[in-house]
Structures are given as C-alpha cells and as structure tokens.
Amino acid sequence: MGERGGGWGGMDYRGWLDLGDVRRRLDGGAxxxxxGPGGSRPLHRAALFGAPEVVAELARRVRDVDALENGTTALWDAVVAGRAENARVLAEAGADPWRVGFGGWSPGRLSLAGPVPELFALPEGERELSEAEQAVAREGRRLIDALGELYYDGTGLACVAGIDAAEAIRRLGATDADPELMEAVLDDPYDFDMDETLRLVGVTTVPGGCVVTQPWGYAPQQPLVQKLLSAGTVCYGLYANPKSGNQGSVFRDGVGVGWDLHPGGGPDEGDSPAEVLTNYVFCHHAVAYSIAYAGLRPTDARAVTGPPDAWVELPVRDYWEH
Structure with a gap:
C-alpha cells in the first residue's frame, strides 16, 4: 500500500497495529x-489489519460505525477476515451485527458458520443456520483442518467429481512418467525449463473423485485438460499464480462455464446466499474451496502436495484448445 493523503501518508497494513501512531495522526488532523482516494475508510483497514485498541479508537471518532466501503461495513469485513476480537470491539462500539449485507446475510448470522459461532448473542427472531448451512460449515472446517498449513504458490490443480485416478489418466491419454526424470524434477522442479516439465502431472483418487496436481505449474488448469476430465461431471481448476494470485475455472461436461475466478477471495456483491456462505467458509483457503466445489472429501493434503497415486506424462497436444 503506497502513500495516502488525508494524514495517512506512509501508512501500510502494519501501521494499523500501532495505537500510538494512529492516535498521533488523528490528533494531528488525519x-x-x-x-486516500476511492472511498477507502480507515476503520475498514483497521478492522482487517489492526489491533482491537486501534479499531476502538477509530470507532469512537467516526460519524457512523456502520458506514459502507464497497458495499460492506467494517464489522462485515472483520467477521469475513476472521478477526473476532475486532468484530467484538466494533459491536461494543455500536456496529450492528444483524444488518443485512451481501446475499441476504448479516455479519452476525454469517459468524454462526465460522470458527467462533458464539461471537454474538442471537437475538430473538433471528434465524439459526439451517441443517444444510450447518453441513457446509462443518465440512469446510473439516477440510481446512485436514489440508493443514500448506504452501501451494505456483501449484496447478484440477479437482474432478465422480471419477478416480485411473479414469482421469485414461481420459487424458497419459502414460507413466519416467521415474528417473521424476526423481530429478521433484528434487528441484525449477532447475528445469518449463517445457521439460509442463506435461508431468500427479493424479490421486480421493473420496468423491480425484485430483490432478502439478506443484510447480499450471498444466492441470489448462482448458483441454479440464475439458477432457469434466465429461459427464464437473471440474474445478486452480492455478496459484505467483505473480497475480489465485485463478479459478469451472468446466461442466466438457464446457467451460467459469474463468478468471477468485477462489478463497471471500463473499462478493451479487453472490447468491449459498455463494456468500461458501465464500465465507473458505475465505483465504483457495485450495480447500477448489476441492469443495467439486464435492471432494480428502482426509489430508497428499493429493495436492504429493506423493500422488501416480506421476504421469500428458501426450503432446495443444492444451489451450477450448
């Protein structure tokens, strides 16, 4: 985050942890x-990145603690980001947990599906989560815990419902990878030119389907790969682009129906109620989101990080064919 006007010049995300500096800026006229420009608000920044005492300081100085930035309140942002202490401070300062936001959800009701479901007292007349909503939350927490802390920058995935590894290999026309080459690649994949390793992928059967992975590249998300894999089913593709972030795509029965998606990015304006819930549960968990979208239920991260059931080599083809 670069220079900002209005007394906030030089402030980056770490600055919202420093109550003394924030107070000096405010007392000095910030x-x-x-x-800065674009309608950004200090309280929203603090809700996302700041210490609870900084949130409290800003909350008592603003005209409306429930003012909107990009359609959301600071309390909504704190809940979605998992900043429970900041959410509590905002509620104590008068923010309304039951104010309706995206998809008909309020931050209070959304929090019932999160890691701290007791964050706010449920008022009389407010709906509990339905059985189906509870199931989404439970499976989300289970899957996130099962995958654990994993490094996946630069990884490509194709998560396919209803077929196992053997069927995925058949659909792709892949053959066993050379063991000596794979040993060298796995020792340091970035020691090779991408052209030498792009057609090498891992395939693993998991409950509900299978995962095609490439921990060093985007091959599984290429259109033709997903087109072949998704015949009669659904495939969610992910490439964790080190330069531009997580990129998602969806193919159903061989047809691309979603591209340039942002798995793990949190709820967005225009999301359906079900999408808001799913995007909240998997916020900042792009791999888990991709796997859950296809209805897969792995019990660990092996299908993503390896070793897979099989390392295979894709045939030479134009994989950008749609």
Missing part, C-alpha cells in the same frame, strides 16, 4: 473518514 481524517478518520477517509484513507
């Missing part, structure tokens, strides 16, 4: 209502 605007509590605006953080």
């Amino acid at each position: 605007d509590p209502e605006a953080w």
Whole structure:
C-alpha cells in the first residue's frame, strides 16, 4: 500500500497495529473518514489489519460505525477476515451485527458458520443456520483442518467429481512418467525449463473423485485438460499464480462455464446466499474451496502436495484448445 493523503501518508497494513501512531495522526488532523482516494475508510483497514485498541479508537471518532466501503461495513469485513476480537470491539462500539449485507446475510448470522459461532448473542427472531448451512460449515472446517498449513504458490490443480485416478489418466491419454526424470524434477522442479516439465502431472483418487496436481505449474488448469476430465461431471481448476494470485475455472461436461475466478477471495456483491456462505467458509483457503466445489472429501493434503497415486506424462497436444 503506497502513500495516502488525508494524514495517512506512509501508512501500510502494519501501521494499523500501532495505537500510538494512529492516535498521533488523528490528533494531528488525519481524517478518520477517509484513507486516500476511492472511498477507502480507515476503520475498514483497521478492522482487517489492526489491533482491537486501534479499531476502538477509530470507532469512537467516526460519524457512523456502520458506514459502507464497497458495499460492506467494517464489522462485515472483520467477521469475513476472521478477526473476532475486532468484530467484538466494533459491536461494543455500536456496529450492528444483524444488518443485512451481501446475499441476504448479516455479519452476525454469517459468524454462526465460522470458527467462533458464539461471537454474538442471537437475538430473538433471528434465524439459526439451517441443517444444510450447518453441513457446509462443518465440512469446510473439516477440510481446512485436514489440508493443514500448506504452501501451494505456483501449484496447478484440477479437482474432478465422480471419477478416480485411473479414469482421469485414461481420459487424458497419459502414460507413466519416467521415474528417473521424476526423481530429478521433484528434487528441484525449477532447475528445469518449463517445457521439460509442463506435461508431468500427479493424479490421486480421493473420496468423491480425484485430483490432478502439478506443484510447480499450471498444466492441470489448462482448458483441454479440464475439458477432457469434466465429461459427464464437473471440474474445478486452480492455478496459484505467483505473480497475480489465485485463478479459478469451472468446466461442466466438457464446457467451460467459469474463468478468471477468485477462489478463497471471500463473499462478493451479487453472490447468491449459498455463494456468500461458501465464500465465507473458505475465505483465504483457495485450495480447500477448489476441492469443495467439486464435492471432494480428502482426509489430508497428499493429493495436492504429493506423493500422488501416480506421476504421469500428458501426450503432446495443444492444451489451450477450448
């Protein structure tokens, strides 16, 4: 985050942890209502990145603790980001946990599906989560815990419902990879030119389907790979692009129906109620989101990080064919 006007020049995300500096800026004339151009608000930044005492300081200085930035309140942002202490401080400062936001959800009701379901007291007349909503939350927490802390920058995935590894290999026309080459590649994949390793992928059967993985590249998300894999079913592709972030795609029965998606990015304006819930549960968990979208239920991260059931080599083809 670069220079900002309104008394916030030089402030980056770490600055919202420093109560003394924030207080000095505010006392010196920094605007509590605006953080640079574009309608950004200091309270929203603090809700996401700051310490609870900084949130409290800003909350008492703003005109409306429930003011919107990009359609959301600071309390909504704190809940979605998993900043429970900041959410509590905002509620104590008068923010409304039951104010309806995206998809008909309020931050209070959304929190019932999160890691701290007791964050707010449920008022009389407010709906509990339905059985189906509880199931989404439970499976989300289970899957996130099962995958654990994994490094996946640069990884490509194709998560396919209803077929096992053997069927995926058949659909792709793949053959066993050379063991000596694979040993060298796995020792340091970045020691090879991408053209030498792009057609090498791992395939693993998991409950509900299979995962095609390439921990060093985007091959599984290529259109033709997903087209072949998704015949009669659904495939969610992910490439964790080190330069531009997580990129998602969806193929159903051989047809691309979603591209340039942002798995793990959190709820967005225009999401359906079900999408808001799913995007909240898997916020900042792009791999888990991709796996869950296809209905897969792995019990660990092996299908993503390896070793897979099989390392195979894809035949020479134009994999950008749609």
